[in-house]
Amino acid sequence: MFTMLFTHPACLEHDTGEGHPECADRLRAVLAALEAEEFHLLERQEAPRATLEQIARAHSRDHIEHVLSLIPEDGHVGVDDDTILSRGSGEAALRAAGAVVAAVDAVAAGHVRNAFCAVRPPGHHAEHDRIMGFCLFNNVVIGAHHARAAHGLKRVAILDFDVHHGNGTQDLVRRDPDLLYCSTHQAALFPWTGDDARERGAFGNCVNAPLPALAGSPEFRHAMTERILPAIDAFRPDLLMISAGFDAHSRDPLADLHLTDEDFAWATRKLADLARLHCGGRIVSVLEGGYNLRALASASVAHVRELMCA
Numbered sequence: 158m159f160t161m162l163f164t165h166p167a168c169l170e171h172d173t174g175e176g177h178p179e180c181a182d183r184l185r186a187v188l189a190a191l192e193a194e195e196f197h198l199l200e201r202q203e204a205p206r207a208t209l210e211q212i213a214r215a216h217s218r219d220h221i222e223h224v225l226s227l228i229p230e231d232g233h234v235g236v237d238d239d240t241i242l243s244r245g246s247g248e249a250a251l252r253a254a255g256a257v258v259a260a261v262d263a264v265a266a267g268h269v270r271n272a273f274c275a276v277r278p279p280g281h282h283a284e285h286d287r288i289m290g291f292c293l294f295n296n297v298v299i300g301a302h303h304a305r306a307a308h309g310l311k312r313v314a315i316l317d318f319d320v321h322h323g324n325g326t327q328d329l330v331r332r333d334p335d336l337l338y339c340s341t342h343q344a345a346l347f348p349w350t351g352d353d354a355r356e357r358g359a360f361g362n363c364v365n366a367p368l369p370a371l372a373g374s375p376e377f378r379h380a381m382t383e384r385i386l387p388a389i390d391a392f393r394p395d396l397l398m399i400s401a402g403f404d405a406h407s408r409d410p411l412a413d414l415h416l417t418d419e420d421f422a423w424a425t426r427k428l429a430d431l432a433r434l435h436c437g438g439r440i441v442s443v444l445e446g447g448y449n450l451r452a453l454a455s456a457s458v459a460h461v462r463e464l465m466c467a
Contacts, residue, residue, distance in 0.1 A: 159465060159467065162191065162199050163202050164184070165204040167252045168249045168276050170246075179279070179446075183277065183448070184275060184277050186454040189454070191457070191458065191461060193458070195462065196461065198465070204253070204274070205258070206248075206255045207258050207294075211299060211302075211303055212254055212294055214306060215285070215294070215302055215329055216286070224247070224288060224294070227242055230244060236288050237289070240291055246278070253294070254296050256443075257296045257441060260274050261303050261304045261308070262307070265310060265439070266308075267437075270437075271439065271440035271441065271467060273442045273444075274296070275444050276296065279446060280292045280299075280400075280445070281295065281321075281445050282323065284324065285329060289325065290321070290347065295325050297315055297317075298325075298329045298336075300398060301313040301330075313337070314389045316339045316389065317340040318341050318400070318401070319402020320402060320412040321342055322352075324348045327340070327358070331362065332360075339363075339384075339385045341368060341380050342367055343367070343413060345367075345370070346370075346413075351367055370413040371413055373415035374419075377416055378420070381424060381427065390435075397435075397439065397440045398442070401442045401443060401444055403421060403447035404445075408451065410449060418455050418456050418458075422462065
C-alpha cells in the first residue's frame with residue numbers, strides 16, 4: 158500500500174455561511190471524486206484530533222486558546238472579512254491539523270510511501286499568532302514540526318502551488334534553517350506577499366516564484382524547473398510536504414492563472430522523483446485552496462493518481 162487518504166467528517170461541519178467560497182461542498186467534491194474505481198486501493202483513515210502540544214509547535218498557546226474561544230455556540234462569527242467560524246469550526250480545525258500529524262506518522266513509520274490529507278479549513282495563511290484568509294491553524298507547518306519532534310526527520314521541504322502565496326507558512330519557517338518553503342503563486346494577489354526578491358528567509362530558505370496574471374503551463378513549468386525543483390534538490394529533505402491548492406486552475410474564480418489538471422500531475426511526478434532521490438519517497442500532501450468544484454475534483458484526482466503511482 159503506497160498512498161493513504163486522511164480525512165474526517167468533522168471537516169464538513171465547518172460552516173462558513175451561504176455563498177462563501179471555502180465551503181463544505183469543496184471537500185465533498187474531492188471525496189466523491191476519490192470514490193472512483195481507480196482509487197479502490199487508496200487506503201482511507203479517519204483523522205484524529207491534533208493535541209494542543211502538537212499545534213503549539215507552530216503557534217503560541219495564546220493563539221490556540223484565542224481561536225478556540227471564538228467558536229460560537231450557534232450561528233456564525235466573522236473573524237475578518239474572509240474567515241467565518243461556526244459551531245463546528247473548532248473540531249474541524251483540530252481534525253485538519255490532526256490529519257497531517259497522522260499522515261506524517263504513517264509515512265515516517267513506513268506504513269505508506271505517501272499520504273494526501275483531504276481536510277478543511279485550510280492552513281497556509283495562518284501565521285504564528287494570526288488567523289487569516291480562511292485559515293485557523295497552519296496544518297502543514299504543524300506536520301513539519303511533528304516530523305522533526307516525533308520522528309527525527311530533521312530537514313523538511315514544503316512546496317506550495319496554491320495560487321495564493323502562503324504567507325503564514327513563510328512566516329513560520331523563515332528563521333529555521335532546517336525548513337524550506339518554496340512557492341509558485343500569482344503575483345500581486347492576496348495576501349500580497351511573496352513577490353519581493355528580498356523575501357528569502359534568514360537562511361535563504363524561502364524560494365518564491367511569482368507568476369504574472371494569465372500565466373499558464375509554460376510559465377508554471379519553467380518556474381518549477383528553473384527555481385523550485387533545484388532548490389528542493391539542493392536542500393536534500395528528509396520529508397517533502399505539499400500545500401496542494403488547486404486554485405491556479407484555469408476554471409477557478411478567485412484568480413487568473415491557467416493551469417490544467419496535467420500541470421498538477423506533472424508537478425506531482427517531479428516532486429515524487431525528488432522524494433525518491435532524497436527521502437525514500439516520503440511525501441505528505443495537504444489540501445489548501447480550490448474554489449471551482451469541478452476543477453478542484455479533477456485536479457485532486459490527477460494529483461492523488463500520481464501519488465499512488467509514485
